[in-house]
Each structure stands twice: as C-alpha cells, then as structure tokens.
Amino acid sequence: MVKKISSLADLELIAKEYGERMSAYEHQILVCAGAGCISCGCGAVRDTVRSTLSELGLDNKAIVKETGCMGTCAVGPVMLLLPERIFYVGLTPENIPSLLKAHFVDGKVVEERTFFDPIQKKYIPGMDDIPFYKEQVRIVLRNCGIVEYGQIESYIADGGGYRAAHKALTSMTPGEVVGEVKASGLRGRGGGGFPTGQKWEAGLNAAGDRKYLVCNADEGDPGAFMDRSVIEGDPHNVIEGMIIGGYAIGATRGFVYIRAEYPIAVERLSAAIAEARDYGLLGDNLFGTDFSFDLEIRIGAGAFVCGEETALMASIEGQRGEPRQKPPFPFQAGLFGKPTIINNVETYANIPSIIDGGAAKFASIGTEKAKGTKVFALAGNIITSGIVEVPIGTKMEDIIYKIGGGILNGKKFKAAQVGGPSGGCITSDNVDVPMDYETLIARSAMMGSGGLIVMDEDTCMVDTARFFLDFVQDESCGKCTACRLGTKRMLEILQRITRGKGRMDDLDTLMELAETVRDSAMCGLGQTSPNPVLSTLRFFREEYEAHVIDKKCPAGVCVHLLSYSINPEKCKGCSACARACPVEAIVGELKKPYVIDRTICVKCGNCMTVCKFGAIVKE
Amino acid sequence: MSETRQECRFCAGGCGEQAKYAELDTVIESYKDREGCLIMVLHAAQEIFGYLPIELQTYIADKLMIPLSEVYGVVSFYSFFSMKECGKHTLRVCLGTACYVRGGMRLIEHIKEKLNVEVGGTTADKTFTFEVARCIGACGLAPAIMIDDEVYKHVTPKYLDEILAGY
Numbered sequence: 001m002v003k004k005i006s007s008l009a010d011l012e013l014i015a016k017e018y019g020e021r022m023s024a025y026e027h028q029i030l031v032c033a034g035a036g037c038i039s040c041g042c043g044a045v046r047d048t049v050r051s052t053l054s055e056l057g058l059d060n061k062a063i064v065k066e067t068g069c070m071g072t073c074a075v076g077p078v079m080l081l082l083p084e085r086i087f088y089v090g091l092t093p094e095n096i097p098s099l100l101k102a103h104f105v106d107g108k109v110v111e112e113r114t115f116f117d118p119i120q121k122k123y124i125p126g127m128d129d130i131p132f133y134k135e136q137v138r139i140v141l142r143n144c145g146i147v148e149y150g151q152i153e154s155y156i157a158d159g160g161g162y163r164a165a166h167k168a169l170t171s172m173t174p175g176e177v178v179g180e181v182k183a184s185g186l187r188g189r190g191g192g193g194f195p196t197g198q199k200w201e202a203g204l205n206a207a208g209d210r211k212y213l214v215c216n217a218d219e220g221d222p223g224a225f226m227d228r229s230v231i232e233g234d235p236h237n238v239i240e241g242m243i244i245g246g247y248a249i250g251a252t253r254g255f256v257y258i259r260a261e262y263p264i265a266v267e268r269l270s271a272a273i274a275e276a277r278d279y280g281l282l283g284d285n286l287f288g289t290d291f292s293f294d295l296e297i298r299i300g301a302g303a304f305v306c307g308e309e310t311a312l313m314a315s316i317e318g319q320r321g322e323p324r325q326k327p328p329f330p331f332q333a334g335l336f337g338k339p340t341i342i343n344n345v346e347t348y349a350n351i352p353s354i355i356d357g358g359a360a361k362f363a364s365i366g367t368e369k370a371k372g373t374k375v376f377a378l379a380g381n382i383i384t385s386g387i388v389e390v391p392i393g394t395k396m397e398d399i400i401y402k403i404g405g406g407i408l409n410g411k412k413f414k415a416a417q418v419g420g421p422s423g424g425c426i427t428s429d430n431v432d433v434p435m436d437y438e439t440l441i442a443r444s445a446m447m448g449s450g451g452l453i454v455m456d457e458d459t460c461m462v463d464t465a466r467f468f469l470d471f472v473q474d475e476s477c478g479k480c481t482a483c484r485l486g487t488k489r490m491l492e493i494l495q496r497i498t499r500g501k502g503r504m505d506d507l508d509t510l511m512e513l514a515e516t517v518r519d520s521a522m523c524g525l526g527q528t529s530p531n532p533v534l535s536t537l538r539f540f541r542e543e544y545e546a547h548v549i550d551k552k553c554p555a556g557v558c559v560h561l562l563s564y565s566i567n568p569e570k571c572k573g574c575s576a577c578a579r580a581c582p583v584e585a586i587v588g589e590l591k592k593p594y595v596i597d598r599t600i601c602v603k604c605g606n607c608m609t610v611c612k613f614g615a616i617v618k619e
Numbered sequence: 620m621s622e623t624r625q626e627c628r629f630c631a632g633g634c635g636e637q638a639k640y641a642e643l644d645t646v647i648e649s650y651k652d653r654e655g656c657l658i659m660v661l662h663a664a665q666e667i668f669g670y671l672p673i674e675l676q677t678y679i680a681d682k683l684m685i686p687l688s689e690v691y692g693v694v695s696f697y698s699f700f701s702m703k704e705c706g707k708h709t710l711r712v713c714l715g716t717a718c719y720v721r722g723g724m725r726l727i728e729h730i731k732e733k734l735n736v737e738v739g740g741t742t743a744d745k746t747f748t749f750e751v752a753r754c755i756g757a758c759g760l761a762p763a764i765m766i767d768d769e770v771y772k773h774v775t776p777k778y779l780d781e782i783l784a785g786y
Binding site: 260296298299300301302303315316317318319320321322336477580582583602604605606609 | 655657
C-alpha cells in the first residue's frame, strides 16, 4: 500500500526519491514502446538491451526504461541514451550487442545506427540536432518518449506531473480554472476547434445535481494515431487534464471512451488509472480538498460514428451508437440526461501545461485565432512518417519537408489529405498556407483530428475520393437518409468513373449529391463525409474529366483504365516478363521484342516490376 | 432473474461451457450496478465464448433485465461483435487472378482436405476460420495466403503444411 498523496510536499518527495534512484545510474537507456515500435519488435530489443548490459557488467551503470512513442515511427525500433542524448534507430536483437559494446565499452558512437537525415544526407547522432525534433514544439507530447508510461513516479519526477492538478484544486476556484483555460485560447483538438474555455464555462454554469466529463478517445480516422500515442505514452497527462476539467465544471465522474482497436492504449490507461487511485489522485477528497473525482474506461466496439459526440454518449450508455439531433447540446442534456462536457484526448493533454505554466505562456504560441500546438500523424508517401507536434499556423511545407524529410523515392508532391475522411486535400499550390482552423476550411480542407496523409504524383485523386467514400459509406450508421443513401449513390458514381464507365453528367450529379449530403445530414460525420469529393472535384477536376472523357487514369492507378504494353525499342528479349506473368499473356522469342496480349493480361504489374530495361509501358 | 445455466446444450458436461457461464456471471455481477454497462458485458462475453449466439444474448438480457431486442440491436450494430463462431485465426487464401492461375485452387483443396473445413467454416478445434479473399494485392508473390495480418508468399501445399504447423 502506497502513501496517499495529499500535498505538494508529497509530490516533491516522490520526485526526489525517484530522482535519487535514477541518479545512481550513470546512463539511462530509453527504449521506445510506442505502437509503431511494438509492431517492429521493440520488446525483443528491450530484452536484448537488458541481457547485453548484464553480460557487459553494466547493470549498475545503466538502467533501461520503457517510454511511449518518440515519434519517428518510420525508423523504429528506436532508443535514446541519456545523458548524452544519442539517438539510435533501426534496432534489432542482432545489432544490439555490438552497438552497446561499442558505445559503452569502447566509448564510440555507432554512427551508422543513428538517424540519417534525408535532406542533409548525413547521419545525425544527437537527438536535438535532428531536424525532425528541432523543428517541433512539444506541449502535448512533452513527456512522450521521456517518462515511463507505466510509472506514476516517473510522471511526477520527470514530467512535473500532478502539480497542475494540485495548483488548480488547492489554490484556484472552478471559475478561475475556466478563466485560465479561456485566456489560453485553447480550442478543441478533435476537429471542430470550439473554444475549450467556453465549453467548460457552459459546463460550470449548467444546473444539475450530477455532471459528467467525457474524454473522446475514439480515434477512427484512417491514418490518424495521435491520440493513441498520447494515451500510450503519457496516460497520466490525460488523467491530470481530466481531473482539472472535472474540478472546473463540477463533475465527480468521468468516462474515457476508447476504441476497441487500441488494446495497448486501454491496457496502459487502465493501469495508470489504477495507479492514480492507489496514490489518492483519483477517488475521494483529492489533495485533502472536498473535491472527489473518479474515472472509468468504456470501450467502443468498432463503429466509426461513435467518434461523434452524441453517438459516443449513446455508446457509453450501452446503446447503439447512433447520433441524435442537437440541441439539446451535451452541456444541457448529455450522458444519462445529465450535463456533460466532452473533449478530445489531445485537448485534455494540453490542460496541465496551461494551468502549470499559465495561460499567457500558452497563448504566446500559435496564431491570433488559435493558440498552442497541434499534433499531426504524418503518413503516406513521406520519408519520416510518425508523430509530430508544431505550433498552430506552421506551414504545411515545413511539416512535410523540414520535419518529414520530404517525399519518398524522390517523387513529386501532389496533395496532402488533412482531416481524414472528413477533411480535404491541400494541393501543391497551397502547400505554403499556415495550418490553422480557418485557413484550412477556406481551402476546402479542415484541421480535423490531425491525420496528414501525404500523396505523391502516383496517387489518383478520383481513386482517393472513392477510398474515403467507401469508408464513410461502410461506416454510415444509417439513421438519416442523406448520409445512408447519399453516400451510397456517390460511391456508385465514383466506382463507375474509376471503372471507365463514367458520364459527363455524373460530375454534376456528384456535386449536387455532395452538397445535399453536406447540408442535410444529421451529424458532423455525415455533413463532412462529402468533403473528399468536394475538394478533389474543386482542385483536380481535370483528373475526373480524364477518367470520364478519355477513359484514362493519369496517375496509372485505376486498373480498369490501364493497359500494359512493351516498348519494342527498349525490350532486349530477355523473357523475364514472360516468366513473371501469372497468366502467360506475354509471348515472344528470345532476344527479340516480346508482346503483351491485352485480352489475357490481368494488369497485375509483375512484368513492370521484373523488367530491368524499363521496357514495360503502363498507360 | 434466471438461474445460472447448469449444463451445456450439446454435451453432458466436460466441455467447459458451465465454467464459461460462471465466469460470465462474475463479470455481470461486477458491472450490474453501473449504468449503461451492456457493451462492456458483451465484450467480456465474446472474450469468454468467442462469439455471441442468440442463446447467449438471451441469457445476458435476462441477467441484466433488459429486452432481448435491445441486446440484439447493440450486437448487430457494432462490427466488433460476431454472432457466428470464429476460429482463433483467420486463414485467407487469395483467389485473385494471379493467385488463381498460380495454384490458389490447389491450396483451397488442400486445406479442405487437411483441416476438414469448408470455405466460410471453422475447424473443429476452433483454430482456423477459413475464408477466400479477393485480390490481397500480393500478385508478385502468388499464390499468397494470409493468416490474420501475416502474408505468406509463394505457397505450395508442402509449405502450407509447415505454415499451419506454426499455429
């Protein structure tokens, strides 16, 4: 049984004791255990690090800590060595023994296992010199990759944790907390961008014997994994944010709604909640005050629509996750009919820093209308995919090129999808715009929850729109006609176009349907579902026309519109393609140009992959 | 409220069904006073039984004292819940054109014979649910199969035996 924390002195004592325990070691080895690194086998890496250390007799000199996501998912598993802050990437159980021996015994930095910067084309051993990190400003992720996610002492010591909750509960009134959050200019990070302070004020003023606080961790957009990284890497930060939120609005119970697809997040957050309860940071009379607050996790069951707040509440209540009309808004009648405030994971993760460092400090970052930072999940055709946090208003080109290292395989940038299936695409003409709520909406995109999928010149925008529509159609809950049938008809048209059966009037119908669904669907998900269509139609209409009129897919993606042939001038007659063809569609004589029989060809692209002379033509 | 089911529907005992219901009862008991716990109970029930047949839904409805229609409505709404019994692993043989011509059908026949299971069915030991996939985009690796998220390339009946032995 641990001692309950009831004062600042208790927190300081834990921090001091933890600090002393750590300072007994000369080195700390932080091994990333974010979801990306886990799927690359970081567990085996961590075990090998431990066993190698004992083989080298370094058990007493170095300690291994497991942290959350460090961000550079593309080069995982990764580890950071302290105090020298050398960052090693691409680790395997095989390369660990020689690496640790060289580093600790021979005192040499193993350069070829450090981060390779694709822009400067050189290895950069020091984490702080790597542009990927240098260009970021970390508030939400300030502890990710630094504290041990499974150790509350680490959060209290290394992350300065629970000081903000202590400050709010013991020296501020709920009204003052709301005032501070309002002054910070924080806006909801789940997509809508509604001012958090204003929402909390409504919660505080709502009359009711019982109020609820809810954390939306149902991160369903394909290509988004920010909230997951925050919960898995720094769960106590979210818990602390919720304690402060509960105090501010007068709620004694909170729910965290996590999607079932994130079992690691559920496991780590459950453990953190239990830990916080043991230490008296959740439960009755926190910090000796008369404020009590506790949290419960509710797990989703694979419905995208539950990310919408009214559907989410229905799901917490154990019902079908169908949205309902607003008003009444959740702050009026939410969960179980009681006043409820719902915020996203990232929003809560900002709160401890705002209370701790003050609203003015937070408001000094960002733009005039949107303060602070935004976490983006960089994915797609980008070199350093991963999790990044930048001040709101950072230019997209800086995120893609300075932080992300540019486009994979030397290809050209075509567009970036921002905001998942509810968002839109930003084209190369707009890549210098600042990423903030209003600017993105003016460009037919939206900040959304922060998924940023980079697409290169080989991406077909019609096919991309079809992909997202396929997703929302599949996930439409079916309650309102506009979304249920509108998305279905739109998907049918897009399928027709990508199969070369499109008609010119399809484009007008598509536009009309998109506008109707946008204006008449009941919930946010339905209303934003046509966005990928609207934005690709606006910026890439010529690509749609190429599919419809010329029956060609300029990017060479839509299989039905492709044909393969062999350029007789380049073909050396080596027969590699004929041997690789699964359907024997390629015939010819050795040392003479081969030909493809298009009536047999299944367009699998094998021939193109194996041809060493670039003789296969796809058009 | 109904009694705990005493015996299995299919056998005289020994299949562990009774123990499963006892385990479910413990879960229901721990959630009973918490409002809106149906989804959490269904998660636990699916974890214990592997799927949610209508008999189980009836049992849960009785225990929680809510209409069966409400339980069924929730189970059918969420994609995570299954009313069909599934194996521990999903085995998919690709029958895209490339895999088809490179011997995908041979693999299907081999699996049917070796595991004594039809397409869409689950093996008697509940290890595999057997499905056919449309193209999985691994034409260059044909014929390919997938077990859960893992793709195996250039699969022959002999190699298939080795792969299956690993599960």
